[in-house]
Amino acid sequence: MGTMLENAWIIPLIPAASFFLILFFGKRLPRKGSELGIAAVGIAFVLAIATNVQWFDHVNNPPHESETHTEEEAPAESGEEEHGLGAAVSVEGESAAPAPAPAQEAEGEEAAEEVHEVEPIERGWTWFENGGVDIEVGMLLDGPAVMMLLVVTIVSLLVHVYSTDYVAGDSRYTHFFAFLSLFTASMLGLVLAKTTLQLIVCWELVGVCSFVLIGHWWEEKANSDAALKAFITNRVGDVGLIVGVITLYFAAGQTFDIVETNTAALDGTISHLALLVAACSLIAAVMSKSGQFILHVWLPDAMAGPTPVSALIHAATMVVAGIYMVGRLYAVFFQGLSIGESNVNLLAIVGGVTVLGGASLAFVQNDIKKVLAYSTVSQLGYMVMALGIGAWTAAFFHLFTHAFFKACLFLGSGSVSHAVHSFDMRDMGGLRKWMPHTFKTFLIATAALIGLFPLAGFWSKDEILAGASQLGGAGNYTAFMVVGVVGALMTAAYMTRTVYLTFFGEYRGHGHPHESGPLITVPLWILAVLGVTAGLVNIPSTLAPDTVELRFEHFYEPKGAYFPVENFSHPEFSLGIALGATAIGLIGIGAAYLWYWRGLGPHGITQRNRVARTGFTVLENKYYFDHLYTDIVVGDVKGPVARSVYWFDQNVIDGVVNGAGRLATVVGRFVYDRIDQQVVDGA
Numbered sequence: 133m134g135t136m137l138e139n140a141w142i143i144p145l146i147p148a149a150s151f152f153l154i155l156f157f158g159k160r161l162p163r164k165g166s167e168l169g170i171a172a173v174g175i176a177f178v179l180a181i182a183t184n185v186q187w188f189d190h191v192n193n194p195p196h197e198s199e200t201h202t203e204e205e206a207p208a209e210s211g212e213e214e215h216g217l218g219a220a221v222s223v224e225g226e227s228a229a230p231a232p233a234p235a236q237e238a239e240g241e242e243a244a245e246e247v248h249e250v251e252p253i254e255r256g257w258t259w260f261e262n263g264g265v266d267i268e269v270g271m272l273l274d275g276p277a278v279m280m281l282l283v284v285t286i287v288s289l290l291v292h293v294y295s296t297d298y299v300a301g302d303s304r305y306t307h308f309f310a311f312l313s314l315f316t317a318s319m320l321g322l323v324l325a326k327t328t329l330q331l332i333v334c335w336e337l338v339g340v341c342s343f344v345l346i347g348h349w350w351e352e353k354a355n356s357d358a359a360l361k362a363f364i365t366n367r368v369g370d371v372g373l374i375v376g377v378i379t380l381y382f383a384a385g386q387t388f389d390i391v392e393t394n395t396a397a398l399d400g401t402i403s404h405l406a407l408l409v410a411a412c413s414l415i416a417a418v419m420s421k422s423g424q425f426i427l428h429v430w431l432p433d434a435m436a437g438p439t440p441v442s443a444l445i446h447a448a449t450m451v452v453a454g455i456y457m458v459g460r461l462y463a464v465f466f467q468g469l470s471i472g473e474s475n476v477n478l479l480a481i482v483g484g485v486t487v488l489g490g491a492s493l494a495f496v497q498n499d500i501k502k503v504l505a506y507s508t509v510s511q512l513g514y515m516v517m518a519l520g521i522g523a524w525t526a527a528f529f530h531l532f533t534h535a536f537f538k539a540c541l542f543l544g545s546g547s548v549s550h551a552v553h554s555f556d557m558r559d560m561g562g563l564r565k566w567m568p569h570t571f572k573t574f575l576i577a578t579a580a581l582i583g584l585f586p587l588a589g590f591w592s593k594d595e596i597l598a599g600a601s602q603l604g605g606a607g608n609y610t611a612f613m614v615v616g617v618v619g620a621l622m623t624a625a626y627m628t629r630t631v632y633l634t635f636f637g638e639y640r641g642h643g644h645p646h647e648s649g650p651l652i653t654v655p656l657w658i659l660a661v662l663g664v665t666a667g668l669v670n671i672p673s674t675l676a677p678d679t680v681e682l683r684f685e686h687f688y689e690p691k692g693a694y695f696p697v698e699n700f701s702h703p704e705f706s707l708g709i710a711l712g713a714t715a716i717g718l719i720g721i722g723a724a725y726l727w728y729w730r731g732l733g734p735h736g737i738t739q740r741n742r743v744a745r746t747g748f749t750v751l752e753n754k755y756y757f758d759h760l761y762t763d764i765v766v767g768d769v770k771g772p773v774a775r776s777v778y779w780f781d782q783n784v785i786d787g788v789v790n791g792a793g794r795l796a797t798v799v800g801r802f803v804y805d806r807i808d809q810q811v812v813d814g815a
Contacts, residue, residue: 134186136179137253141271143179143281144320147172147288151314158306163296169309170292173316177285187278191250191687250275250691252391256326265386270326272390275688276459276528280323283535286662287448288316290655294543295440297651298550308348308438315341319449323456327388328377331460335373335421335453339366342450346437358436365430369420373457376413379406380464394463394694407468414461415478422454423509424486424516429757431509432493435501435555439546442501446508447539452531455515459528462519466696471522473605480520484615486513489755491622495629496751499555500545503630507581508538510619514596517616521609523599523703525685529670530596532684533580533588537663540577540656544570547652548634551645557633559641566645569653571635573660578631580663582624582717585710591667593620594710598703613709617716624720632728672705 150172158165256270292312299308318341322334339362347359381388383406384396396402418424423431431451435442445451458465458479469477490509497503511534518527547570548563549555564571580587583594593616600613639645647653670684691697737744753759 134182134189136183137186137190137273138255140179140183140253140273140277140281141255141324143176143183143285144317144324146176146179146317147313147320148317151310151317154306154310154313158310164309165306166292166296166309169313170289170296172313173285173289173292176316176320177289180281180285183273184278184282187273187275188687190253191275194250249693252277252690252692252694254326254391259330267329267388268327269330271324272326273324274690274692276456276690277323279528279532279684279688280456281320283532284316284319284323284448287535287539287659288312288444290539290658291440291444291543294443294546294652294655295438297649298440298546299438304348308345311341311344312440312444315345315444315449319453322453325460326390328380328390328393328461329388331390331457332373332377335417335457336370338450338453339363339370339421342434342441342445345441345445346434348437348441352436355436358430358433361433362430365427366420369417369427372413372416372420376410376417379410379413380461383407383410390460391694394461397463397467398693398696402464402467404468407464409468411465411468412478414457414464415482418454418458418479418516419482420454421457422451422512422516423490424454424482424513425489425509426757428486428490428509429754429761432497432502432505432754435499435505439501439542439549442505443539443542443546446505446542447535451508451512452515452535455512455519455527455531458516458519459524462524462690463694463696465519466522469520471520471604472696472701475604475607475609476611477520480517480609480612483513483515483517483520484612486510487517487615487619488622489513491619491626493751493754494626495622496748498557500548500557500560500630500634501542501555503557503626504538504541504545507541507623507627510623511538511581514593514616514619517612518596518599521600521612522603522701523596525670525689525702526592526595526599528688529684530589530592532669533592533663533666536659536666537577537580537588540573540659540663541581543652543656543659544574544577547648547656548574550648550652552641553643554641557630560634560639561637561641562635562639563645564635566639567635567647569647570656573653573656574635575631576660577663578627580667582627582721583620583713584717585714586667588663588665588667590710590714591670594705594713595670595703597709597713598706601706601709602703603701617713620713621716621720624717625724628721628724629728632724636729674705 147169150168154165154168158168161167252272252274254270254272256268258266259269260267292309295308295312299305302308315338318334318337322331322338325331325334343359343363346362347356350356350359377388380393380402383402384393385401387393387396393402397407416427420427420430431446434445437445465479466472469479471477471479487510490506490511490513494503494506494510497506511530515527515530515534518524518530545555548560548567551563551567551570552559554560576587580589583589597613597616600609600616602608668680670682671680673681675681685702689695739745750756
C-alpha cells in the first residue's frame with residue numbers, strides 16, 4: 133500500500149491552509165495571494181496523480197489474494213470477525229472494508245467462484261464522544277474518491293490560472309483567491325469523508341463558499357440576490373439531507389460510518405421502509421445541490437458570479453456533490469428504491485424530468501452563460517437518471533467527462549465576454565474571425581457535449597442509454613432511454629444555436645473584439661484536449677484489447693460488501709444505440725443549421741401560432757417556478773402572511789398580555805382599598 137493511499141487526507145488540508153495564508157498575508161505578496169492558491173492546488177494536483185497511480189497498483193495487486201470457495205465453505209482468515217456480508221479488519225485506526233459476498237451462487241458440487249475485493253483504505257480518529265458513542269472523523273479512499281481527487285484538482289488548478297487574468301485588478305482579488313482555495317478544499321474534504329456527519333460539514337462548507345463567490349460583486353443587488361437565492365434554495369434541500377442522515381444513523385445501529393451504513397443496507401440490518409424514507413429524504417438534497425427540477429432555480433442565477441466560479445461550480449465541485457453523495461451511499465438507494473428490480477423509481481424520474489426540463493429552457497436564453505447553466509442542469513439530470521436505473525459506472529463516467537468539456541465551455545464563454553464585455557449573444561456574432569483559439573476550443577467542447585464520435589461525451593452518454601435499455605426489471609428502463617435520446621437531440625440543437633449566435637454571422641456588438649491572452653487560452657486548450665480524450669478511458673470490451681478496455685470501470689468502480697455487487701450488472705456496448713444516438717445528435721445539429729444558418733425555420737411562429745406562443749411564454753418564464761417561489765411563496769410570507777401574523781401579535785398575544793396587566797391592576801386596587809385599608813388597617 134502506497135504512502136499517498138494512507139495519507140491522502142493531507143490533500144484537502146493543503147488548499148485549506150492556503151485559504152488562511154492568503155487571507156492573512158495575501159495582500160503583502162507580489163501577486164496578491166494568487167501564487168499561494170495556485171501553488172497549493174498545484175501541489176494537491178500532483179498528490180492526486182500520485183494517489184491515482186498508487187491506487188491503480190492497489191487494484192491490480194491487492195494486498196490480500198482473492199479466495200476461491202464453494203457455497204458450502206467460506207473460510208475466514210484469523211484475526212477477522214464477521215460483519216454483515218463479509219469480514220472487516222481493523223488495524224491501528226485503519227480498517228479495511230468488509231469482504232464481498234459472491235456475485236452469483238455456485239452451481240453444481242464442483243462449482244466455485246472467485247471473489248475479488250478491492251479494499252478501500254480508511255483512516256479514522258475520534259472527533260467527539262456523544263452518549264457513549266464515539267463519532268469519528270477520517271478518510272474513506274476508494275475508486276470514486278480517487279477519481280474525484282483528480283477531477284477536482286485539475287479543474288480547480290486551471291480555474292486558478294485562468295482567474296489571474298480574468299479578475300486581474302479586481303478590488304477583492306485576494307479575497308477571491310482565498311475563497312477559491314477554500315471552495316476546492318471543501319469539495320476535496322467531501323470526497324474523502326468517512327462518515328455522513330463529516331459529509332454534511334463539508335457539504336455546508338461548499339454551500340458557504342458558493343454563497344460568497346456567487347455574490348463576489350455584491351455591490352450590484354442582482355448579484356447579492358443570486359447568492360442569497362442559491363444559499364436559501366440549498367437550505368431547503370439540506371433539510372432532506374439531515375433527515376436522511378439521522379434516519380440512517382439510528383437504522384444502521386447508531387453509526388455515521390459510510391461503509392458500515394452501506395453494508396447494513398445490503399445485509400438486511402436496515403429495514404426496507406427505513407431505506408425508502410432515507411433515500412427519498414436524500415433525494416431532496418440532490419435536487420437542490422445538483423440542480424434537479426424543481427429546486428434547480430438557483431443554478432442559472434448563480435451565473436452572477438465571476439465566470440471562473442461558474443466553471444468550478446458547474447464542472448467539478450458544488451453541483452456534482454449531490455451526484456457523489458448518491459454514489460457514495462448507493463446501497464441505500466439501490467435497496468430502498470429497488471433499482472435492480474423495477475423499471476421506474478423516484479431517482480430516475482427526477483433525473484429524467486431534469487434532462488428534458490433543463491434542455492428546453494436552454495433554447496430561450498440569450499445569455500451564453502445561462503445557456504450553459506441550463507445545459508448543466510440537463511446533464512446532471514443524465515447522471516441522476518443513470519444512478520436511478522442502476523448504471524452507477526455510467527453516471528460517474530459522465531461526471532468525469534462532463535467536468536472537462538463543461539469547464540471548457542464556461543471558461544470559453546468568459547473568454548468571449550472578456551473580449552466583447554457582454555454575455556448577451558445578441559451582442560456577439562462573427563467572433564471566430566477575431567478569437568480563433570476560443571472558437572476552436574468552444575467548438576470541440578460543444579461536440580463533446582453533444583456526444584459526437586469519438587469525443588468524450590459520446591462514450592459516457594452512450595453508456596447511460598445502453599444502461600436504460602438493458603438494466604432493471606421486466607421491460608427495463610426503456611422509457612428513460614427515450615428521454616435520454618430526446619435530450620441528446622435537444623442538446624445538439626440548442627448548442628448549435630449558441631455556436632451560431634456567438635461565432636457566426638456579423639458582429640453585432642460594440643468596440644473591437646480580440647483574442648484572450650495565454651493565461652486564458654492555454655487552460656481552454658488543455659480542457660479541450662481532455663474533452664477529446666477523456667472518453668477513451670472506458671472503451672467497451674468489444675472495441676478494445678484487454679489491456680485498455682473499461683479502465684474507468686476497472687479502477688474506479690467500488691468492489692466490496694458496501695457496494696451492491698450481488699444484484700449489480702453492467703450494460704453491454706450496443707452498436708445500434710451508439711449509431712442511433714450519433715444520428716440523433718447530427719439531426720439536432722442539422723435542424724438548428726437549417727433554422728439559423730439557412731433561415732428555413734418558420735419565422736414569426738410565436739406570433740402566428742397560439743400553441744407556439746404559449747409554449748415560448750412558459751419557457752421564457754422558466755415554467756413560472758421563480759414566480760411561484762418569489763412572488764407567491766416568499767411574497768405571501770412577506771405580505772399577507774406577515775400582516776396576519778402581525779395582527780395576531782398585536783391583537784391576540786399583546787391583548788392577552790395587556791389584559792393580564794389590566795386585571796392585575798384591578799385586583800391590586802381591590803386588595804389595597806378593601807382588604808388592606810379597610811380590613812387589615814381597620815382591625
